[in-house]
Amino acid sequence: MTPHLMKAFPRTDLEAERGEGCYLFDRQGRRYLDFLGGVAVNAFGHCHPVLVNTLREQAGKLWHASNIIRIPEQERLADRICAASFADGVFFTNSGSEAIDFALKLVRRYFRSQPSSQRWRVISFADAFHGRSMAAIAAGGQPKLTQGFEPVVPGFDKVPFGDMAALAAAIGPETGAILLEPIQGEGGIRQFTAQMLREIRALCDQHGLLLVMDEVQTGFGRTGKLFAHEHAGVMPDILAAAKGIGAGYPIGAVLATAKVAELVTPGSHGSTLGGAPLASAIGNAVMDLLLDGDLLDRGASTGHVTRIGALLRAELQKLVVEFDDLLLDVRGEGLLVGLGCKVENRSLMTALRDRGMLTAPAGNNVIRLLPPLIIDENHVAEAADILAAACRDMRAAAAA
Secondary structure, three states: OOOOOOOOOOOOOOOOEEEEEEEEEEOOOOEEEEEEEEEEOOOOEEEOOHHHHHHHHHHHHOOOOOOOOOOOOHHHHHHHHHHHHOOOEEEEEOHHHHHHHHHHHHHHHHHHHOOOOOOOOEEEEEOOOOOOHHHHHHHHHHHHHHOEEEEEEEEEEOOOOHHHHHHHHHHOOOEEEEEEEEOOOOOOEOOOOOOHHHHHHHHHHHHEEEEEEEEEOOOOOOOOOOOOHHHHOOOOOOOEEEHHOOOOOEEEEEEEOHHHHHOOOOOOOOOOOOOOHHHHHHHHHHHHHHHHHOOOOOEEEOOOHHHHHHHHHHHHHHHHHHHHEEEEEEEEOEEEEEEEEEEOHHHHHHHHHHEEEEEEEOOEEEEEEEOOOOOHHHHHHHHHHHHHHHHHHHHHHHHH
16 A cells, blocks of 8 residues: 555545446456445445436536536536525535535535624534535544544534434524534434424424435435435525445535525635536536436335335345344335444454445444445345355354
8 A cells, every 4th residue: 555645535445447337346356246336425336327427418518617607517406406406506626535625614604694693603413414625524523533623613513313402402692503413423323213203394484493304325326315305395595415426426505495505606605616517527427327217216106225225124124033133123214224233333344344344334323335326136135145154254253
């Protein structure tokens, strides 16, 4: 491993060479079932032909043009996202952290537009992860993120996850917004119930607050709907998205209702590369794949992500019963799935990698399974077999 890369990541020795569908191949040619998915990024697996063809076609026409001029593909993508969601306006970024930063700027912008308002603070939840920019680590508040980067950006008040009484008590005269992930990813696949989200929306309405949702990980089909908040029938005022919108290409977005979006004026924010022609073309191809097939739930009709996610969780639950000395529980929605562990989660991840399966860590000793939205029953069966073999390996090692 080169000494010239800053050591920001605890990398494994696996050297990625190429990808094909739901599989990643290393430089030695070994195949891995990829349930890491670039950490919920590769929504359609590796080298999906629609995305590859879109990238090739757009790369031959125009890469970058600057937001000083109109970008038709960007306008089309914004129109489609708004038509399919709560939003009236979209701003494109390069990443989730950038999207969170702008979402937080919009909170201040909104209340600064009200001359008599003193509101600017944001309430967020323990164990949240909102990115790694200075504002994002302050919003998340975890010591492992902020240590060494003090003083943290002021203006954030933390409450325990799901503690509705503490949330209500934390609202003060300077509170402007509540920020949350509908399902905490890094925090251990902890999910706000539909009732909790409805109560939080009601608190915001009661106190004149903005509801900001971080759907960087849960958005664009990961939970079976375009956005996870749709399961509860609750709409935010501002939403940050990324990851799945580009399916491997860097693009993020901030969505907002009209009362917020109309406050964005020339010079109030910007992005050199946000929504560039390449990114916007990929985003539109992702929207084609999401909206034109049966991946997502449509009214009373259950989509592929919901069906296959339920099958995956059912198979994992069988393993929890069989290996109750190693595994704790199964959690999540759609294809954002957590496997709670009684053993150290990274040890099990290593055993899985040795058996040919990639997963992601999460807080509270959880393993995240983040497969492509296009996995089928065979991939679920393969994952269950590998998990069972890895658990047997761990049992054998413990008994030796």
